[in-house]
Amino acid sequence: MPLILPDVFQQEIVMLKMPIDRNFQKTWKKSGQHRDHAIWQSETSQLGIHGTRVAVDFDECTGCLKCITVCPEDVFEQWEDESGQIKADPVRETACLDCLACELVCPEDAICIIQASTKSDTLSALLD
16 A cells, blocks of 8 residues: 655655565455455555465556566466556466566566465476
């Protein structure tokens, strides 16, 4: 959820983006399901975090879809909400290789990959 701070000099409200909460599974609550993945909500989130293993903070995602371009397993699909906002939806999160390419290209830090405990590092995940 963006942090809102007053801009004293211009008397405007400035929105600061915050990266995805990497502890969301401990600090947020499951609020439902969307296309076979969980939706997690905090007290301040509006759209929540979609996914459990491949998590996308829909409040932070701007819909640039760079993650769709780099993902070798087509984990993400473009999704449009009722207001016309585009998001990257992790509809096939179980197919994730733990390559972390989506995390690296996300300009909003809206993606968090919870690596499988059986994968020791990114290189071995790509070679499997």
